[in-house]
Amino acid sequence: MTxxxxxxxxxxxxAEIRPFRIDIPQAELNNLNARLDLTRWPDQLPGTGWNxxxxxxxxxxxxxxxxxxxxxxxxxxxxxxxxxxxxxIDGAHIHFFHIPSAEPEAMPLLLIxxxxxxxxxxxxxxxxxxxxxxxxxxxxxxFHLVIPSxxxxxxxxxxxxxxxxxxxxxxxxxxxxxxxGYERYGVQGGDMxxxxxxxxxxxxxxxxxxxxxxxxxxxxxxxxxxDDAVAASFTDAENIRLARLGQFMSERFxxxxxxxxxxxxxxxxxxxxxVGLLAWTSELFYGFGDYPEAVDRxxxxxxxxxxxxxxxxxxxxxxxxxxxxDPAAWAHKDxxxxxxxxxxxxxxxVALRHVGExxxxxxxxxxxxxxxxxxxxxxxxxxISDVRQFFRGLRQ
Numbered sequence: 001m002t003x004x005x006x007x008x009x010x011x012x013x014x015a016e017i018r019p020f021r022i023d024i025p026q027a028e029l030n031n032l033n034a035r036l037d038l039t040r041w042p043d044q045l046p047g048t049g050w051n052x053x054x055x056x057x058x059x060x061x062x063x064x065x066x067x068x069x070x071x072x073x074x075x076x077x078x079x080x081x082x083x084x085x086x087x088x089i090d091g092a093h094i095h096f097f098h099i100p101s102a103e104p105e106a107m108p109l110l111l112i113x114x115x116x117x118x119x120x121x122x123x124x125x126x127x128x129x130x131x132x133x134x135x136x137x138x139x140x141x142x143f144h145l146v147i148p149s150x151x152x153x154x155x156x157x158x159x160x161x162x163x164x165x166x167x168x169x170x171x172x173x174x175x176x177x178x179x180x181g182y183e184r185y186g187v188q189g190g191d192m193x194x195x196x197x198x199x200x201x202x203x204x205x206x207x208x209x210x211x212x213x214x215x216x217x218x219x220x221x222x223x224x225x226x227d228d229a230v231a232a233s234f235t236d237a238e239n240i241r242l243a244r245l246g247q248f249m250s251e252r253f254x255x256x257x258x259x260x261x262x263x264x265x266x267x268x269x270x271x272x273x274x275v276g277l278l279a280w281t282s283e284l285f286y287g288f289g290d291y292p293e294a295v296d297r298x299x300x301x302x303x304x305x306x307x308x309x310x311x312x313x314x315x316x317x318x319x320x321x322x323x324x325x326d327p328a329a330w331a332h333k334d335x336x337x338x339x340x341x342x343x344x345x346x347x348x349x350v351a352l353r354h355v356g357e358x359x360x361x362x363x364x365x366x367x368x369x370x371x372x373x374x375x376x377x378x379x380x381x382x383x384i385s386d387v388r389q390f391f392r393g394l395r396q
Contacts, residue, residue, distance in 0.1 A: 017179060020086040020095055022076050022155070024309055029072060032274055032308065036067040039275045050289025054279040058292060062282065063275050066301055075302040082126060084155075087179065089172040092164065095155035096148035096176065101130040103142035107209075107395050108182040109387075110173060110200075111147045114191020114215065115316055116281040118154045119147045120303040121190070121376040128384045140395075141388040146180060148173060150192065152315035154306035159315045165322045165329060166192065170199040174207065183207060186391050190215040191373065192319065198360060201338035210394040212341040212364075212387055213351075215373050219333075219359055220342070220351035221245055230354060237367060238352055245350040252288050255280070259320035267314030277313055278304060287348055287372060294347070294378045339363045341390035345371030345379060364390045 044056045084097045097119055100106070109129065111122050122145075128135040129143045150169055152159035173196065177185055186209050189197030194213035201211040213220075222242075225231075234242065258266050269276040285300050286292045307313050323329045341364030344351055348371075356362055366386055371379035 015087065015089075015179060017085050017087045020084045020155075022079055022084075024072070024076065028309060033067060035274050036063055039063065039273070050283075054282050055289070058282065058286070058289070059275065059279050062297065062301075063278060065297060066274075066278070066304075070298060070301045072302075072305055075298070075305065078123070079120075079302075086156075087176070089151075089175050089179075090168065091161065092151040092159055092172065093157050094148055094151055094172065094176060095157075096146055097126075098180065099126055099130050099145045099147075101142040101144050103131075103139050105140065105395075106130070106142035106144045107391060108177070108180075108185035109143040109145055109391070110177060110185060110187045110197075111145060112173065112187065112189035112193030112196050113147075113150065113153075114189070114193045115150075115153070115319070116284055116303070116307065117191060117193075117374065118303050118306045119149060120299060120306065121374055122147050123299075123376075124380040125376055125384055125387075128380075129387070132388075137388070141392065143186075143391075144182075146177065146182075146185075148176060149306075150196070150316070150319070152319060153312055154310055154316075156312075157310055157315075158312050159318070162318075163322060164315075164319060165326045166195045166319065167199050167203075167326070167328055169319075170196045170203060174200055174204045177207070184209055186210050186212065186394065188212040188387055190375070191217075195219070195323075198336060198338075198340065201340070202333065202336045205336070205338050208338050210339040210341065210391055211336075212343070212390045214343040214345060214375055214383065214386075215349055216342060216351040216356065218329075220356040222352065222355050233354075234352075237346065240346075241344075241350045241352065244348075248350070252283070255283065256320060259317040260324035261321065263314060263317040263321050266317060270313035270317075271311060274308055277308055280313075281307070285374065291347055291372055294372045295374055296377060299377050333359050335359050336361055339394060341365070341386070343375070343383065343386040344368065345373075345375050345382070347371060348373040 082097050082099055086095045113121050132141045133139050149156040151164050187197040187200055194216040195218045197211045201208045285295050340360040340362045344367040346369050353365055368382050371382055375383040
């Protein structure tokens with residue numbers, strides 16, 4: 001078995017798929033602890049909460065827990081309990097978990113995370129999706145799971161050239177599924193994964209049986225106001241989502257603006273300071289303070305560690321730059337023939353069906369009264385149920 005640290009060294013060559021194991025040297029953990037001990041804290045205006053960004057009363061206790069109580073070795077063991085591999089596709093190193101089901105009629109399913117996420121988002125889905133009968137489900141809902149890290153994100157290590165857009169990533173993931181021998185498969189994605197997954201459904205429509213998304217934005221939210229006739233048809237829930245989207249774009253979109261324009265400048269702070277990386281990513285994970293207790297802190301920190309230990313804060317942010325400067329990403333797209341299912345989690349999602357239907361073949365749409373941007377962590381039961389329901393009618 002190949003033993004490889006998550007720093008991106010000793011990358012494989014060619015189309016070979018090789019076993020991968022996370023084995024972080026203790027010196028790297030010691031370096032992290034030293035940096036946490038030497039944090040230079042900023043001041044904060046009293047009584048401002050999350051209005052100016054991640055507040056001291058959130059970040060300092062989280063950093064202290066990270067330094068004194070969080071157990072990376074336990075998390076490393078949990079991750080290594082699942083079979084994982086690496087390969088080179090289009091010049092990029094791609095890490096992925098591959099967990100086949102014991103059920104003979106299981107359906108292959110590609111799970112795609114977003115930013116600032118990772119396969120950690122899906123850890124609580126692995127058992128119920130691959131072995132449904134052990135979790136009170138039906139064997140006919142079993143999946144073979146493939147869970148990659150997006151090129152430039154976490155365990156895949158940094159990308160080394162420009163041009164890694166969501167479209168290029170979709171092509172790479174299609175190649176990955178082909179290398180694994182899957183001729184027909186489903187795709188699920190959230191956040192950035194909800195951009196990549198529909199694109200894969202377009203370029204590989206004969207292989208992709210269906211695309212399921214959550215935390216969908218690009219292609220599922222309006223750019224500009226709706227006309228009066230459309231606006232009059234909105235439900236109360238849709239009006240809430242529109243208001244949330246407006247607030248997000250006006251007050252909480254700064255991370256996107258800088259990652260889409262100056263990711264290299266941002267990278268110095270995120271790569272050098274663990275607390276800087278913690279604060280920057282915590283806004284997205286904890287809904288800008290709207291639900292600061294929703295996401296388990298150990299899951300949050302394990303996800304964070306995959307960025308810190310691999311030095312991929314910069315390369316992951318670069319995908320925002322690449323997408324925003326990619327004419328193909330903004331060009332008109334013909335409607336996709338691939339069936340699409342959408343799960344809307346009301347605490348954070350902003351997708352609107354009438355927008356999504358303009359370029360997607362939406363055959364499934366469910367809205368839930370709980371769950372955040374990371375439902376695989378804070379509402380896995382709902383996400384599992386929705387994925388099962390959507391793909392149940394698409395199995396062959």
